[in-house]
Amino acid sequence: MNLKDLAKALELSQTTVSRALNGYPEVNEDTRKRVETMARKLGYAPNQQARRLATGRSMSIGHVIPRTLHEMMNPIFMEFIAGAGEAYSRLGYDMIISVVEDRQVEATYREIAAKKKADAVMVHGPRNNDKRHLLLKELGIPFLVHGRVPGAESSTSWIDVNNTRAFERATDLLLDLGHRRIAFLNGLENMDFAIRRRAGFERAFQNRGLAPDPSLMRQSEMTEPYGADCALEMLRTDKPPTAFLVSSMISAIGVSRAISLCGLEIGKDVSVITHDDALSFLPNSGEVPIFTCTRSSVRYAGRRAAELLIEKILPDPDTRIEEHLEAELIIGRSTGPRQR
Amino acid sequence: MNLKDLAKALELSQTTVSRALNGYPEVNEDTRKRVETMARKLGYAPNQQARRLATGRSMSIGHVIPRTLHEMMNPIFMEFIAGAGEAYSRLGYDMIISVVEDRQVEATYREIAAKKKADAVMVHGPRNNDKRHLLLKELGIPFLVHGRVPGAESSTSWIDVNNTRAFERATDLLLDLGHRRIAFLNGLENMDFAIRRRAGFERAFQNRGLAPDPSLMRQSEMTEPYGADCALEMLRTDKPPTAFLVSSMISAIGVSRAISLCGLEIGKDVSVITHDDALSFLPNSGEVPIFTCTRSSVRYAGRRAAELLIEKILPDPDTRIEEHLEAELIIGRSTGPRQR
DNA sequence: TCTCGTATTCAAAGCGGTTTGGAAGATTGT
DNA sequence: ACAATCTTCCAAACCGCTTTGAATACGAGA
Numbered sequence: 207m208n209l210k211d212l213a214k215a216l217e218l219s220q221t222t223v224s225r226a227l228n229g230y231p232e233v234n235e236d237t238r239k240r241v242e243t244m245a246r247k248l249g250y251a252p253n254q255q256a257r258r259l260a261t262g263r264s265m266s267i268g269h270v271i272p273r274t275l276h277e278m279m280n281p282i283f284m285e286f287i288a289g290a291g292e293a294y295s296r297l298g299y300d301m302i303i304s305v306v307e308d309r310q311v312e313a314t315y316r317e318i319a320a321k322k323k324a325d326a327v328m329v330h331g332p333r334n335n336d337k338r339h340l341l342l343k344e345l346g347i348p349f350l351v352h353g354r355v356p357g358a359e360s361s362t363s364w365i366d367v368n369n370t371r372a373f374e375r376a377t378d379l380l381l382d383l384g385h386r387r388i389a390f391l392n393g394l395e396n397m398d399f400a401i402r403r404r405a406g407f408e409r410a411f412q413n414r415g416l417a418p419d420p421s422l423m424r425q426s427e428m429t430e431p432y433g434a435d436c437a438l439e440m441l442r443t444d445k446p447p448t449a450f451l452v453s454s455m456i457s458a459i460g461v462s463r464a465i466s467l468c469g470l471e472i473g474k475d476v477s478v479i480t481h482d483d484a485l486s487f488l489p490n491s492g493e494v495p496i497f498t499c500t501r502s503s504v505r506y507a508g509r510r511a512a513e514l515l516i517e518k519i520l521p522d523p524d525t526r527i528e529e530h531l532e533a534e535l536i537i538g539r540s541t542g543p544r545q546r
Numbered sequence: 547m548n549l550k551d552l553a554k555a556l557e558l559s560q561t562t563v564s565r566a567l568n569g570y571p572e573v574n575e576d577t578r579k580r581v582e583t584m585a586r587k588l589g590y591a592p593n594q595q596a597r598r599l600a601t602g603r604s605m606s607i608g609h610v611i612p613r614t615l616h617e618m619m620n621p622i623f624m625e626f627i628a629g630a631g632e633a634y635s636r637l638g639y640d641m642i643i644s645v646v647e648d649r650q651v652e653a654t655y656r657e658i659a660a661k662k663k664a665d666a667v668m669v670h671g672p673r674n675n676d677k678r679h680l681l682l683k684e685l686g687i688p689f690l691v692h693g694r695v696p697g698a699e700s701s702t703s704w705i706d707v708n709n710t711r712a713f714e715r716a717t718d719l720l721l722d723l724g725h726r727r728i729a730f731l732n733g734l735e736n737m738d739f740a741i742r743r744r745a746g747f748e749r750a751f752q753n754r755g756l757a758p759d760p761s762l763m764r765q766s767e768m769t770e771p772y773g774a775d776c777a778l779e780m781l782r783t784d785k786p787p788t789a790f791l792v793s794s795m796i797s798a799i800g801v802s803r804a805i806s807l808c809g810l811e812i813g814k815d816v817s818v819i820t821h822d823d824a825l826s827f828l829p830n831s832g833e834v835p836i837f838t839c840t841r842s843s844v845r846y847a848g849r850r851a852a853e854l855l856i857e858k859i860l861p862d863p864d865t866r867i868e869e870h871l872e873a874e875l876i877i878g879r880s881t882g883p884r885q886r
Numbered sequence: 887t888c889t890c891g892t893a894t895t896c897a898a899a900g901c902g903g904t905t906t907g908g909a910a911g912a913t914t915g916t
Numbered sequence: 917a918c919a920a921t922c923t924t925c926c927a928a929a930c931c932g933c934t935t936t937g938a939a940t941a942c943g944a945g946a
Contacts, residue, residue: 208902219926224904234924251660255604256902258595259931271631281827284624291611291645300663302640305631320591323640429827430799456827459770459799466806487621487769487796548932559896564934574894596932599901
């Protein structure tokens, strides 16, 4: 069942049928109704490939995931994808995901451009010396960055959590509670978001004329053992931290395991604040959440990002988008005044 | 830069150029070399949409994710996708992911079929009364099930972990260690994999003429709080379990938190075995892993599934595939002989 | 020398849509 | 009544590739 058949069945030209279905004005309202009815009756759906070829638009958005990124960040990433996916299917777009080796990222983008595989791409996990935005501009593919490319904030479209502010506020809270020896378990600091979080952490100290203890600051992939191992090691020194600021729920769970192992009580002997991406399988909710946290739904970010990106490709690809999401600071059971 | 331009530059017909690039035999080897060189020089890449239209193959695989599935299972699912994605990009296929509401699943499959969006689809998370395989057969889309559709094992292609056997072995181990009051925290038992795991658990008891205590058997989404809450509740009764068998690392982490909260020691006072999908952000490895587990890499499953599915659509769509993955039973620090 | 495979190449016909540039019929203005 | 203007519909071109069917050139066999 293709357009030709449908047109024949209706005794109309392909032109008219096509226009009727695509909502063009130069077709009689009665005809349109008739066409739509028949289309539904015969189960007609335009062949995606043909339409794409004819219109030149692929109606799909590309996501290129280098291995280093998907290797570890993946639960958070998945949540973002889930959000974006919702928006895409609502708006009639396809999401195409390419999981590739790091060194193939550039080739993959070039292929997307050359073969016209996608109308736009989403850029994930911007890093220190990220060059992807330059490549994409060269290739002329519209894109949106989830996060910010350092140094290119004002020349790219992006959506990002206000990481600096979130972590500054979290640190402020710990300082207000009397903590001074605050451990900071950050994500890998070649990632832009981690750099910003660190800046927030340090700024809070500076604002009070204090300085964080460098020996309590770590960075790594945000796994559970990372949290546990760091916390264990730190808690066993003679000058253990009285509080932890952690970049991810997953690592925070590790920290909390370590605290238990040391026979200490979380929220009493040791305070913990974590950044909570609102991962569905790690709900930190309830009346009083387990962890005090800076919370920002990454799924929402995904949904919003998808909407913005599609908006961007529609009328004028040159409009630049900046969207800041603020994280909430939510008090849970893992923080309390300094005891020792 | 399209085929026509390239042909003109070479002073050859489109036919010959196309054939040269696609490796057809009826083209002179010298000509082929010349064509390939020029193509590379001019940066030619065939337009994907046009090729798709002409060949009738979309060179992409669809994954339809209903909300209920992606809502919670998502870290495991993501890992599968990462594996599948690797294989797809290696084999030149695109992965298109549709995140939809449950009630739109059928419509989405129909759309994929009608619009020829994908050459095949992967079916995730088969359930009790799953009907998707019937729909897909009706639509004539090749598919592979990750897991098994109850009652349709012998009429569909699938790849699955031997869940029953894995959980039987795990239970055996606990029984061998003297445990009798074994709590079983399963996934939702409308999912096929959960049904099989339960069967394995029960069979191990039956084989010894024993029976599990139904009050210690639970099922739910496999979140962290699920594990913690169940364990807390059970450990506070007068007849607490001495061991836990848990369907997911994530819930196992919750269980372990509960055990600590009760002032007990994991692996000594209480034993825990979990199923470990080898999630990258929850590595349970090292010389002696934290958790004793039945381990089966879901990422590998994804990679393998993708390969099989593509194999299946290539020559003869009617060959049926069955592949069983065995889980390893790995001893970690979370199990020991019954104390009380 | 003539015929016949074989090796190469090509023109043109799809694939299934969208879009351009009319054309016919209906309506309006004078 | 007649030109001007809408309204509504259509034939044909086009998107960029693959593939069919045929043409050309060449060397081998009769």
